Amino acid sequence: MIKDPAIHRQLMWLILPALALVLLAPLVLDTYTINILIRALFFAMLALTVDVLWGYTGYLTFGQSAFFGAGAYAAGLVFTHLGFGPGYFLLAAVLAVVAALMIGSITGWLSFYHGSTPLYASVISLVLPIVLTQVLFSGGTFTGSSSGLTGYEAPDLDLETWFRIVGAALVVLTAFTCIFLRSDGGRILSAIRDNETRCSYLGIDISRYKIYLLVATGIVASLAGFGYASFSGVVAPELAGFVFGTEVIIWVALGGRGTIMGPVLGAVLIDWSSAYLSGNLPYVWKLFLGIAFVLVIVLLPKGLLPAILKWFNRGEGKSTQPNTLKLVQADTTSMTGDDKFVAIELRGVAKSFGSLNVLSDITFSARAGELVSLIGPNGAGKTTLMRCISDGAERGGGTIHIQGQDIKLAPPHQCVQLGLGRKFQTATVFDSLTVAECLRIARTRIETPSFTTRSNELRLPSYALEVLHATELDKKLNVVASTLSHGEKQALELAMVLALEPRVVLLDEPTAGLSQHERSLIGRILVDLTSRFGLCLLLVEHDLDFVREISSRIVVLHQGRLVMEGTVREVVDSDLVKTIYSGSLGHA
Amino acid sequence: MNLIFDILTTAAILYIVAAGLLLVYGVMKIINFAHGAFLTIGAYASLVASQVGLPPVAGFLVALIAGALFGLVIERFVLRPLYSRPLDAILATWGLAIVIGQVITLVFGREVQFVPSPIHGTIALLGTEYSAYRLVLILIALIVGGALAILLTRTRVGLVTRAVILNEQLAQGLGIHAQFVRFLTFALGAGIASLAGALITPLSAVDPNMGVPWLINAFMLVMVSGVSMTSLLIATLVFGSAQVIISSYFSPILGGMAIAVLAAITLRIWPKGFSRD
Numbered sequence: 001m002i003k004d005p006a007i008h009r010q011l012m013w014l015i016l017p018a019l020a021l022v023l024l025a026p027l028v029l030d031t032y033t034i035n036i037l038i039r040a041l042f043f044a045m046l047a048l049t050v051d052v053l054w055g056y057t058g059y060l061t062f063g064q065s066a067f068f069g070a071g072a073y074a075a076g077l078v079f080t081h082l083g084f085g086p087g088y089f090l091l092a093a094v095l096a097v098v099a100a101l102m103i104g105s106i107t108g109w110l111s112f113y114h115g116s117t118p119l120y121a122s123v124i125s126l127v128l129p130i131v132l133t134q135v136l137f138s139g140g141t142f143t144g145s146s147s148g149l150t151g152y153e154a155p156d157l158d159l160e161t162w163f164r165i166v167g168a169a170l171v172v173l174t175a176f177t178c179i180f181l182r183s184d185g186g187r188i189l190s191a192i193r194d195n196e197t198r199c200s201y202l203g204i205d206i207s208r209y210k211i212y213l214l215v216a217t218g219i220v221a222s223l224a225g226f227g228y229a230s231f232s233g234v235v236a237p238e239l240a241g242f243v244f245g246t247e248v249i250i251w252v253a254l255g256g257r258g259t260i261m262g263p264v265l266g267a268v269l270i271d272w273s274s275a276y277l278s279g280n281l282p283y284v285w286k287l288f289l290g291i292a293f294v295l296v297i298v299l300l301p302k303g304l305l306p307a308i309l310k311w312f313n314r315g316e317g318k319s320t321q322p323n324t325l326k327l328v329q330a331d332t333t334s335m336t337g338d339d340k341f342v343a344i345e346l347r348g349v350a351k352s353f354g355s356l357n358v359l360s361d362i363t364f365s366a367r368a369g370e371l372v373s374l375i376g377p378n379g380a381g382k383t384t385l386m387r388c389i390s391d392g393a394e395r396g397g398g399t400i401h402i403q404g405q406d407i408k409l410a411p412p413h414q415c416v417q418l419g420l421g422r423k424f425q426t427a428t429v430f431d432s433l434t435v436a437e438c439l440r441i442a443r444t445r446i447e448t449p450s451f452t453t454r455s456n457e458l459r460l461p462s463y464a465l466e467v468l469h470a471t472e473l474d475k476k477l478n479v480v481a482s483t484l485s486h487g488e489k490q491a492l493e494l495a496m497v498l499a500l501e502p503r504v505v506l507l508d509e510p511t512a513g514l515s516q517h518e519r520s521l522i523g524r525i526l527v528d529l530t531s532r533f534g535l536c537l538l539l540v541e542h543d544l545d546f547v548r549e550i551s552s553r554i555v556v557l558h559q560g561r562l563v564m565e566g567t568v569r570e571v572v573d574s575d576l577v578k579t580i581y582s583g584s585l586g587h588a
Numbered sequence: 589m590n591l592i593f594d595i596l597t598t599a600a601i602l603y604i605v606a607a608g609l610l611l612v613y614g615v616m617k618i619i620n621f622a623h624g625a626f627l628t629i630g631a632y633a634s635l636v637a638s639q640v641g642l643p644p645v646a647g648f649l650v651a652l653i654a655g656a657l658f659g660l661v662i663e664r665f666v667l668r669p670l671y672s673r674p675l676d677a678i679l680a681t682w683g684l685a686i687v688i689g690q691v692i693t694l695v696f697g698r699e700v701q702f703v704p705s706p707i708h709g710t711i712a713l714l715g716t717e718y719s720a721y722r723l724v725l726i727l728i729a730l731i732v733g734g735a736l737a738i739l740l741t742r743t744r745v746g747l748v749t750r751a752v753i754l755n756e757q758l759a760q761g762l763g764i765h766a767q768f769v770r771f772l773t774f775a776l777g778a779g780i781a782s783l784a785g786a787l788i789t790p791l792s793a794v795d796p797n798m799g800v801p802w803l804i805n806a807f808m809l810v811m812v813s814g815v816s817m818t819s820l821l822i823a824t825l826v827f828g829s830a831q832v833i834i835s836s837y838f839s840p841i842l843g844g845m846a847i848a849v850l851a852a853i854t855l856r857i858w859p860k861g862f863s864r865d
Contacts, residue, residue, distance in 0.1 A: 060675045060678070060679075110852065110853075110856055113856075115859060116859075118675060119619070119674070119675070119811075120811070120855060120859075122675065122678070123807070123808070123811055123852065123855075124852055126804070126807075127804075127808070127845075127848045127849065127852050130804060130845055130848055131845055131848070131849060134841050134842075134844060134845045137841055138839065138841045138842070246682060249679065250683070253679065283690050283693050283694050284690075284694070286686065286690050287686075287687060287690035287691065287694070289686070290683050290684075290686035290687040290690060291683075291687055293679075293683040293686070294666060294680050294683035294684055294687065297670070297676050297679050297680040297683060298666060298669050298670060298680055299669075301673070301676060
């Protein structure tokens with residue numbers, strides 16, 4: 001399953017000693033400590049799920065405790081009201097999973113939808129545990145109300161065995177999580193955290209990914225809670241509460257978000273210390289934790305583990321691509337022989353903000369193989385028009401067809417599936433990923449990445465490869481995107497958009513911030529795309545010389561209306577355009 | 589009739605409690621999770637004032653000033669570095685709430701304490717006898733809301749603040765010292781929150797964790813209201829009545845979470861909530 005020998009080796013170096021530790025530790029520790037540690041190990045599993053959601057995907061959640069509590073109560077309720085035995089144990093486990101599935105789906109549906117904000121998702125994650133605790137409180141003797149359930153029959157294992165089982169489970173869980181996060185598919189999480197918009201415009205349905213992730217982590221958290229209840233023999237509503245949920249956030253923040261090991265170790269260490277210290281210095285310990293938390297958030301946002309590692313000069317330990325990464329040309333769908341094929345068609349498109357009409361009655365079409373430039377002074381509505389073409393919910397009226405399909409109210413990721421690509425004015429790439437990883441994410445729509453391994457082949461269509469070659473990015477596949485120069489980022493984004501194998505590409509000021517040399521390079525590439533590969537390109541540009549050189553057709557926008565359309569010569573020499581740009585005809 | 593008074597007074601209390609949070613959210617675009625802690629600070633400030641022998645109104649003033657001072661310090665040292673990281677600001681303020689809660693516990697102890705009500709007894713109004721203090725709170729809510737509205741719309745300071753709310757970068761470009769505006773706004777928001785804490789103590793009791801349930805409700809109300817004091821008024825009336833009605837006719841537990849759940853659902857369906865931009 002793990003093809004890459006480097007990862008194989010890294011994991012073995014971590015897993016085997018960890019398992020050995022788990023096996024041998026009970027021999028040297030006293031009963032009290034073992035007891036505390038087992039609880040801490042369950043909490044560490046919970047912390048791991050929070051790190052996956054928050055550290056890796058950028059979803060600040062206070063509500064993972066709700067899943068933990070749900071699993072715990074599944075065990076508590078079944079064992080208290082039905083009895084204990086292998087069958088009931090299984091039943092409770094199944095109930096824990098089903099509850100997590102339902103809670104995760106509902107919460108996901110509430111939190112993740114086109115247009116939801118991170119703040120709103122966090123709000124929902126806060127409301128969830130509150131609702132759950134209130135439900136538990138109102139359950140009367142069935143749920144034990146505020147006292148919870150105790151004294152039910154539970155698996156009868158001795159302490160050392162419990163420790164070994166739970167410890168081994170934690171090690172295995174951590175290993176699987178690391179494998180997943182380092183796989184090609186796992187990088188999508190980081191892409192979502194870095195730049196959701198770019199993900200949408202690469203055809204990735206972010207909402208669906210997040211909901212799946214929430215359900216998956218919810219199930220893990222629920223099973224951890226189930227285990228906890230089976231071990232400790234006590235379930236209380238506080239396990240599902242939001243105070244506990246915020247405590248988990250504190251462990252993850254202190255340990256180091258986005259590192260998996262940090263939160264796991266952090267949870268274990270803090271919970272262990274709390275057990276000892278909060279007995280002796282009750283309020284002071286919590287005060288100390290609170291102060292440490294605030295200091296870490298303000299001064300060391302990455303957490304303590306990365307800071308410690310940096311101090312020992314081990315670097316990020318970030319996995320790099322296998323050095324054997326090869327670029328391979330993908331077989332693209334043959335370009336349509338029909339030159340007259342209408343790639344994009346707008347009819348009566350309009351948009352207004354309140355009483356301000358930004359776009360009125362925009363009607364034009366473009367065919368495969370055309371390079372249409374959209375010009376007009378600032379405020380004419382060009383970028384708004386781009387937005388309307390790529391996001392079905394944006395426009396106020398009119399219809400838009402991409403490749404013959406009506407986009408209706410489709411969100412960006414669905415428009416992309418119709419064959420659209422959009423390049424933004426500011427280079428929109430994934431800052432924390434390498435060039436190769438960015439490109440692979442861009443291929444997601446066409447080649448679903450593996451969720452367990454990393455491939456050492458990157459297939460790209462020939463025109464994307466040409467962009468990489470012309471800008472020498474093909475020699476920088478392992479460079480992290482945030483360190484690239486502005487021009488290189490623009491080229492990377494273009495390559496990413498082309499990796500989608502779009503038939504229509506929208507480009508918003510592709511020459512902004514480029515040098516003269518880079519400008520002519522881009523110009524050549526764009527002309528190539530239309531003439532050799534039959535793409536349809538729609539450009540928004542201010543550089544009229546650039547427009548004049550490469551366009552096959554020009555469309556002029558002024559104050560939200562389409563005022564002129566024609567060949568390069570017709571438009572550039574026209575009096576109308578001169579008036580619009582310079583205000584009067586008197587200037588040279 | 590009692591029910592109507594319950595609704596009005598509940599809405600008034602929610603309004604006073606949420607007003608400070610709304611101000612901070614509007615200007616700084618961050619949710620101050622230490623809001624509940626400011627409520628608690630105000631409550632304990634008025635407790636100290638009453639124990640020292642000051643009249644209740646002085647206690648309110650003490651609370652206001654204490655909250656504002658804390659707000660100044662917190663804005664300068666904790667929030668300023670976090671302007672670009674709003675989610676982290678939520679976490680940092682939550683951490684602060686824990687710190688403040690623990691300090692209060694260490695200084696005052698965990699027991700529940702009481703502050704005498706400034707106005708005792710009931711008033712006979714429109715056919716029923718109702719708590720006089722609660723009715724006065726309606727008046728206070730209107731005064732606070734009115735004062736804030738006047739401050740924001742009729743003063744130079746308010747104009748500058750609204751500019752920062754609407755477009756901070758543009759305001760800075762026009763020479764407005766946005767950082768100073770944030771600084772003062774946070775102090776004002778904290779002060780109002782502390783005042784609210786002092787005002788609600790006669791109704792219930794004072795303990796170190798009293799702020800938490802209010803935080804959640806205030807937070808949801810602010811999310812639903814957007815950045816408008818009028819929307820907040822409407823939101824407190826609508827959701828406040830929901831809470832009261834559900835508590836009275838169904839169950840207090842369901843009533844307790846009514847605001848949070850209804851606000852969440854409202855936002856899901858109408859992402860802009862009650863604000864009208």
